[in-house]
Amino acid sequence: MSPCSKSISHQESTTLLSLPVDLQILIIPYLDFTSLISLAQTNHFFRDLINPQRQHFVGRLLEIECLPNNGGEVTLDLLKDFPTTVRYACTRCLKILPHTKFDNHALLRLRFRKPPPESRAGKQLCSWTSGDAKAQGLKRQADLKNNTFENWMSREHPLIFSPTPELRESYKIGTCRHRRTCNECKFQTGFWARNININLGWGHRNDNQDVGTASMPIIKSRQVYTYHDPSQRFFPGLFPYTGEFPARLRSYRVHHIDREAWCLYSTRCPGCERWQEFAAFRQPRMPKSRPQDAPRWNISWNSNIEAWRCNSCVAAAYGEQELGKQLVAFWKTLAEAQVRLLDYRLENGWRQFGYLENTNKEFSWTRVYRRARVESQLLREVPSPLEIMKMSVEARREIYGIWKQFLQEQGEWGSGDSIKNLWFKNPWFKHWSYGYEAMEKRAEFLKACTDRVEADPGILVEYALRGAGYEAMQMSY
Numbered sequence: 001m002s003p004c005s006k007s008i009s010h011q012e013s014t015t016l017l018s019l020p021v022d023l024q025i026l027i028i029p030y031l032d033f034t035s036l037i038s039l040a041q042t043n044h045f046f047r048d049l050i051n052p053q054r055q056h057f058v059g060r061l062l063e064i065e066c067l068p069n070n071g072g073e074v075t076l077d078l079l080k081d082f083p084t085t086v087r088y089a090c091t092r093c094l095k096i097l098p099h100t101k102f103d104n105h106a107l108l109r110l111r112f113r114k115p116p117p118e119s120r121a122g123k124q125l126c127s128w129t130s131g132d133a134k135a136q137g138l139k140r141q142a143d144l145k146n147n148t149f150e151n152w153m154s155r156e157h158p159l160i161f162s163p164t165p166e167l168r169e170s171y172k173i174g175t176c177r178h179r180r181t182c183n184e185c186k187f188q189t190g191f192w193a194r195n196i197n198i199n200l201g202w203g204h205r206n207d208n209q210d211v212g213t214a215s216m217p218i219i220k221s222r223q224v225y226t227y228h229d230p231s232q233r234f235f236p237g238l239f240p241y242t243g244e245f246p247a248r249l250r251s252y253r254v255h256h257i258d259r260e261a262w263c264l265y266s267t268r269c270p271g272c273e274r275w276q277e278f279a280a281f282r283q284p285r286m287p288k289s290r291p292q293d294a295p296r297w298n299i300s301w302n303s304n305i306e307a308w309r310c311n312s313c314v315a316a317a318y319g320e321q322e323l324g325k326q327l328v329a330f331w332k333t334l335a336e337a338q339v340r341l342l343d344y345r346l347e348n349g350w351r352q353f354g355y356l357e358n359t360n361k362e363f364s365w366t367r368v369y370r371r372a373r374v375e376s377q378l379l380r381e382v383p384s385p386l387e388i389m390k391m392s393v394e395a396r397r398e399i400y401g402i403w404k405q406f407l408q409e410q411g412e413w414g415s416g417d418s419i420k421n422l423w424f425k426n427p428w429f430k431h432w433s434y435g436y437e438a439m440e441k442r443a444e445f446l447k448a449c450t451d452r453v454e455a456d457p458g459i460l461v462e463y464a465l466r467g468a469g470y471e472a473m474q475m476s477y
């Protein structure tokens with residue numbers, strides 16, 4: 001007999017099965033949940049011995065969600081979107097689901113997060129125990145009692161005497177994941193019905209930030225995206241715009257001067273019972289738009305909220321033509337409001353010249369205007385800001401050309417010291433001065449889009465039912 005075959009037969013003679021049951025019972029608790037279930041599936045003997053319960057399957061699911069193909073450990077980096085492949089376990093329906101099927105609380109609270117491998121939850125074993133329910137209950141109680149932070153420290157980090165916050169985090173992270181459920185399970189168990197306060201008035205804070213009603217929850221979703229304006233937020237990717245986007249009046253991040261962060265909301269359509277983005281309901285209002293705002297939405301003023309139906313439901317019930325009509329009306333509400341806003345800003349920027357005239361002689365409008373017109377030797381009357389505001393768009397554009405030329409003569413745009421000072425004092429005026437043409441172009445673009453969808457509402461129907469809008473509203477990204 002060769003030494004090789006001898007070692008094989010030696011291995012065969014000492015399988016787990018050949019050990020006495022007493023020893024098996026001592027070994028099995030040191031398996032992880034995946035190995036425990038696998039062992040229970042090898043034969044009848046282990047199936048009967050281990051007798052896996054729901055908690056063991058949940059434990060296995062929580063191990064599977066940490067595997068790299070489900071996104072692995074997820075670090076909190078607010079600058080990054082969650083990748084599309086990040087999935088989490090729901091411990092009620094026992095499924096691994098994309099992260100969009102959960103709310104923030106279910107994923108981002110420390111005890112609900114995926115644990116790194118070196119943390120307490122990352123190293124957790126199945127702690128299986130033999131015997132009846134009573135024996136298992138006693139074991140669980142003993143485990144809970146022994147699982148203190150001090151015991152864990154002396155076991156895992158015996159040489160560290162003053163624990164750091166990172167170690168405390170490592171002790172806590174991911175330990176409550178067995179209580180995590182998806183949005184649909186929270187709906188089925190009545191969680192949303194209990195937690196949506198339907199008696200809120202204006203000005204009341206709603207701490208869990210969700211709105212809607214028991215049968216139609218509107219849940220703050222996992223995504224915060226930045227959009228340039230409401231028409232883009234409710235019709236993402238519909239009309240790609242290639243020009244420079246106008247700056248917003250208020251900005252909280254310099255690199256987001258032309259964009260605003262919007263919360264997305266998962267909403268459960270009562271018609272088709274699917275969770276969809278709020279945009280699928282064609283409501284040109286939001287519970288709240290900016291992440292920093294508290295939601296202010298008194299639903300008793302919106303009592304017909306439960307009659308809202310998603311795009312697909314409207315198309316199924318009343319036909320695509322009716323859906324097209326509603327979508328065009330929705331688009332027009334958003335686009336026209338934006339055009340009005342841009343017009344208002346274009347006009348309003350001229351007020352600044354009156355202020356400059358009195359405070360900063362260097363940028364005196366009278367001087368700028370006279371110098372620009374000096375070649376024509378026509379010392380016409382200088383139009384006052386109020387007169388310019390009343391002019392037609394074309395006439396205003398021509399006068400803006402004078403201001404633009406003056407700025408360009410100041411050397412590189414915005415590099416001179418006095419000009420820097422001016423911009424520093426009034427950043428919005430800087431964006432107005434440089435973004436004037438962008439604002440005009442954006443308004444024209446939106447008007448052209450409105451003309452297009454009015455001529456052919458099919459564009460919007462196609463977008464919402466089968467195109468990019470369908471993708472976005474199903475939250476399948």
Ligand SMILES: [Zn+2]
Nearest residue numbers: 090093182185
């Ligand atoms: Zn579920």
Ligand SMILES: [Zn+2]
Nearest residue numbers: 269272310313
């Ligand atoms: Zn529906």
